[in-house]
Amino acid sequence: MSKLSISSTYISAANALQGKRKRRRIVAYVESYDDVLFWRTVLSDFENEERYFEVMLPTRNSLSKGKKKAIMSMLSAGGGKNMIACVDADYDYLLQGCTEASKVVIGNPYVFHTYVYAIENYQCYAPSLHNVCVMATLNDHAIFDFTGFFSDFSEIIFPLFVWNILLYRTGDYHDFTMTDMNHVLEMGRFPVHDPQPALEKLSKKVNSKLGEVRRKHPGMKEKHEALAKELESLGITPQTTYLYIQGHHLFDAIVTPIVGRVCERLKHEREREIRRKACHAVQQQNEISAYNNSISDAARMLKKNTGYMRSAPFRRLRDDIERLLGENDDPPRES
Numbered sequence: 492m493s494k495l496s497i498s499s500t501y502i503s504a505a506n507a508l509q510g511k512r513k514r515r516r517i518v519a520y521v522e523s524y525d526d527v528l529f530w531r532t533v534l535s536d537f538e539n540e541e542r543y544f545e546v547m548l549p550t551r552n553s554l555s556k557g558k559k560k561a562i563m564s565m566l567s568a569g570g571g572k573n574m575i576a577c578v579d580a581d582y583d584y585l586l587q588g589c590t591e592a593s594k595v596v597i598g599n600p601y602v603f604h605t606y607v608y609a610i611e612n613y614q615c616y617a618p619s620l621h622n623v624c625v626m627a628t629l630n631d632h633a634i635f636d637f638t639g640f641f642s643d644f645s646e647i648i649f650p651l652f653v654w655n656i657l658l659y660r661t662g663d664y665h666d667f668t669m670t671d672m673n674h675v676l677e678m679g680r681f682p683v684h685d686p687q688p689a690l691e692k693l694s695k696k697v698n699s700k701l702g703e704v705r706r707k708h709p710g711m712k713e714k715h716e717a718l719a720k721e722l723e724s725l726g727i728t729p730q731t732t733y734l735y736i737q738g739h740h741l742f743d744a745i746v747t748p749i750v751g752r753v754c755e756r757l758k759h760e761r762e763r764e765i766r767r768k769a770c771h772a773v774q775q776q777n778e779i780s781a782y783n784n785s786i787s788d789a790a791r792m793l794k795k796n797t798g799y800m801r802s803a804p805f806r807r808l809r810d811d812i813e814r815l816l817g818e819n820d821d822p823p824r825e826s
Contacts, residue, residue, distance in 0.1 A: 515542040520549050520576045529610045530577045532797065533808065537816055546577075562595050562602060575815075576602045579609040582659055582669075585722065585735065589660045600815055606726065606804035609738030613805065615746040617641040617733070619798020623750060627792040629785060630757040635683050635749070640690075645732035647694045648676060652732050653719045654704050657711065660718075667704050673740045675700050683752050726804060734804065747790050754789040 521530050527546050534544040562576050578596065584604055586593040596604050607613055620637040624630070655672050658664045675696050681689035705711075727735050733745075762779055769775035799805050 514540065516573065517542055517544050518574050519544050519546045520574070521546055522548075522578055524548070526577070526579075526610060529613075533577075533812070536809075537812055542816075562592070562599075571601055574601070578602065578604050579738070580604040580606055581608060582656065585656050585725065585727070586660055587721075587725075603808065603811055606807050607734040607738075608736060608741075611738030611742035612734045612736075613799035613802070614793050614796045615733070615738075615741050616796070616799040616802050618801075619796055620746070620750060622798055623789070623792050623796050624754050624757060626795075627750075627754045627787050627789045628757040628761065629782070630761045632757060632760060634756060634760075635686075635753045637749075640686055640749075641733050642730040643690050644693070646729045647690060647697055648736070649719075649729040649732045650715075651675065651697050651701055651704070652736065653715055653722060654701070654708075656722065657715055657718050658704075658708070663708065666707050667700075669737055671700075673737060673744070676736065676740065676745065678745055678748075680748070680752075683749065683756060726807070734802075742793070747793060750793060751789045758786060 519530055519534060521527055531544075531546045534546065538544060562578065576599075580596065583590070583593040583596040584606060588594045588597060596602055605613065617637045617640070621633055621635075624635075651672070655664070655667055655669065658667050676693070678689055678693065723729075733741060761782060765778045765782060766775055769778060
């Protein structure tokens with residue numbers, strides 16, 4: 492019997508020994524240390540007088556991590572009422588059972604996934620990015636249309652993204668890997684007051700890669716069109732594709748640089764305002780010093796962003812948890 496099987500048995504026994512008046516402990520295994528806070532935030536809303544969650548890595552005696560470890564450990568223990576696994580969806584949700592890992596992620600009721608590619612995608616939820624800039628700079632001047640930009644960005648990359656998923660489903664992904672996709676999506680620097688040339692450049696790169704992939708895989712037009720419709724039925728619209736590309740690349744190479752440049756402009760704008768309004772040099776120096784001590788790093792604020800909680804994928808995740816807990820809750824106890 493595995494250590495986690497013993498652990499699962501122990502948890503159930505410990506819950507039983509606590510008596511009817513004690514809260515039931517549910518262990519939630521996550522992939523890595525970075526995931527602990529996210530899932531703690533998610534699960535806290537489902538704690539009550541009947542139950543509480545303990546979020547941890549698959550084993551306390553090992554630093555090994557990763558989705559496979561979390562899932563396999565959970566499954567070896569049986570999962571269920573007192574034990575769940577919480578993972579990033581990666582491509583497994585979109586593969587819809589084409590791989591063994593995908594079958595587990597979408598088919599096991601005790602495995603919860605993010606629906607978007609990863610936690611980082613949630614942190615990059617476009618409608619929340621202006622608030623991130625406000626948190627970082629304490630300046631509420633909206634100088635960049637994040638929602639419009641990432642809607643345009645998503646529409647441009649959607650046809651190529653569908654090809655990427657199609658080739659992963661058919662096992663031909665070596666011809667167009669996720670890394671290849673990331674290279675196409677690289678935006679480079681562009682002025683935040685005029686992102687259109689950067690989007691046009693991206694469109695040219697996408698169209699070039701589309702031509703290359705189509706030539707390598709002729710006769711798949713109908714499959715591509717069918718998959719595009721299927722993905723939309725799963726919640727992946729042409730306007731929200733950015734939520735389903737590789738999370739680290741989106742966070743590190745695309746969103747953080749853009750948010751950083753927007754914040755830099757907002758910071759300079761606020762400093763110019765202070766200089767303009769200051770009555771004398773000492774007041775100006777004091778005000779600028781106070782302002783700089785109050786603002787924060789843009790990337791750090793992105794990591795703390797919780798504006799995704801109103802997004803459609805996050806609501807689906809909450810619904811899944813609520814559904815399982817409702818099914819597994821014990822009948823009301825007699826007083």
